[in-house]
Amino acid sequence: MVANVIAPDRRINSLLAGALAAYGLCIRGWVVPDGESPLAKAGLCLAAGEPAHAVCLVGHGGGGFWPIFAAWHRLNSGVREPLDSWSKSVITPIARAVGGEAVFPSDKPWRPFQQWGMAAEGLKASPLGMLIHPVYGLWHGYRGAILFSALDVSGWPEDVARLRQITTHPCDSCATKPCLTRCPVDAFKPDGLAVTACRDHLNTVAGQQGCMTSGCLAREACPVGQTYRYSAAQIRFYMTAFA
Ligand code: B12
Ligand code: SF4
Ligand code: SF4
Incomplete structure (x- = not known):
């Protein structure tokens, strides 16, 4: 697990990280757009129409969650869209417990998960369309996001700048592709x-x-x-x- 998680509110970050880890999931970074950013407009709306001010991306690097999901699937074999259903059953209550609202990559209108992934971790798209991660390569994904209407975001810009400087992009130096x-x-x-x-x-x-x-x-x-x-x-x- 790479330590590149930005936590606008460190108490919420550790609560979420602990709750998600029990399911093999992790925080894939935070997005706290300023009012001018296109990301402030893209997909940042809560169910009640209120604007969201922070996004916590939830996902996985590698397949650590798979045995936990597979055990659930064996008990719930008739469920349609099982991975999406499992993700909702796990992430929705965790989001509620910290005062957030869960949204999911499979729900329409589609939220810009890849744009959020690029902003949160400084990732870039590979030539295949998937985002590439310097550690996980192409073996990672997103299972949900938690939107917050208000959160203490002090300290955010400095953290983001530092993160973007240290991120490397494997495709840039991959000569043979x-x-x-x-x-x-x-x-x-x-x-x-x-x-x-x-x-x-x-x-x-x-x-x-x-x-x-x-x-x-x-x-x-x-x-x-x-x-x-x-x-x-x-x-x-x-x-x-x-x-
Ligand atoms: C629709 C969709 C598809 C469509 C693509 C249609 C198209 N040509 O755009 C189809 C069904 C083909 C598809 C396929 C796959 N997808 Co898809 N898909 C989505 C979905 C639900 C919506 C994309 C979208 O339009 N978003 C709305 C816009 C506003 O958001 P955005 O962030 O700006 O979207 C970007 C993407 O659309 C991207 N893009 C454009 N073309 C393609 C093509 C591919 C293959 C990918 C991965 C991305 C991509 O560019 C946009 C601009 O940045 C997203 C989840 C989500 N909500 O984003 C997953 C998502 C992009 N898919 C994902 C994946 C992994 C795949 C697959 C590899 C299958 C899989 N689950 O393993 C396959 C590729 C098939 C293969 N041969 O291997 C992941 C990518 C994770 C990552 N590491 O980046 C996402 C984020 C889902 C997730 N839960 O993590 N997908
Ligand atoms: S290599 Fe990938 S994109 Fe090409 S046919 Fe096989 S699954 Fe589809
Ligand atoms: S360009 Fe190289 S590093 Fe990037 S996805 Fe392709 S093979 Fe991997």
């Missing part, structure tokens, strides 16, 4: 993922024996954060959900 040469249907285009080409391939015999079994070959090709690679069961779950 193997992620871009492994996809059998060349689905990664400058304007985004060619979703239909990818899905069509996944439904062929080659796709079933390739990406559906081993995971997205492009993601697998990235050398960064390999020790955080998800388990075979977690990879299969995501591939099945996507295909």
Whole structure:
């Protein structure tokens, strides 16, 4: 776990970190936009229409939460969208307990989770569209966010500046970019993922024996954060959900 969490309110930060750790989840950083930032307008609205002043991003680096989710799933096998349902059942009460409101990446209108991830940890997008993390590589994600209407944000700008200075971007120094040469249907285009080409391939015999079994070959090709690679069961779950 890298220590790059910014805590506008350190008491709330430690309460949240402890509660999330019990489920294999962690704080993936805070976003406290100033009034001028585009982030202040993007997705920062509470259910009652009030503006939110701070976002705590919740997610995972690696697949530590997977055994906890899998045990829950065995007991709740009929639930639709099981990972999203589990995330809601875990994060919603934790958010309420600290006076926040939980929002989720799967709920429409989509909140800008990747923009929040870039602001919170200083991450950048990889050529695949996913954000790359200097430690976890492509093996990380977001399970929710907790919005706060008011929070003591004193000390925030200095902390953010320090964080952004120390963040390195693996893709900047990756000369060969193997992620871009492994996809059998060349689905990664400058304007985004060619979703239909990818899905069509996944439904062929080659796709079933390739990406559906081993995971997205492009993601697998990235050398960064390999020790955080998800388990075979977690990879299969995501591939099945996507295909
Ligand atoms: C819609 C969506 C998709 C669509 C993409 C459609 C498209 N071309 O835009 C589809 C279904 C194809 C998709 C696929 C995947 N997705 Co997706 N997706 C989303 C979702 C729900 C909304 C994106 C969005 O429009 N947001 C609204 C805008 C306003 O927010 P934003 O932050 O500015 O959005 C950025 C993204 O849209 C990004 N983007 C654009 N094109 C693509 C393409 C890909 C593949 C990705 C990952 C991002 C991306 O650029 C935007 C500008 O910064 C987000 C969750 C969320 N709420 O953001 C997850 C999300 C972006 N997806 C994610 C992931 C991991 C995937 C998959 C790899 C599957 C998986 N779960 O493992 C696959 C890729 C398939 C493959 N072959 O491997 C993660 C990314 C995590 C990270 N490390 O960055 C997110 C954040 C979900 C999460 N819970 O963590 N996804
Ligand atoms: S293979 Fe290189 S360019 Fe591709 S995601 Fe990994 S570090 Fe970035
Ligand atoms: S899952 Fe396979 S076909 Fe789809 S983008 Fe990844 S490598 Fe390409």
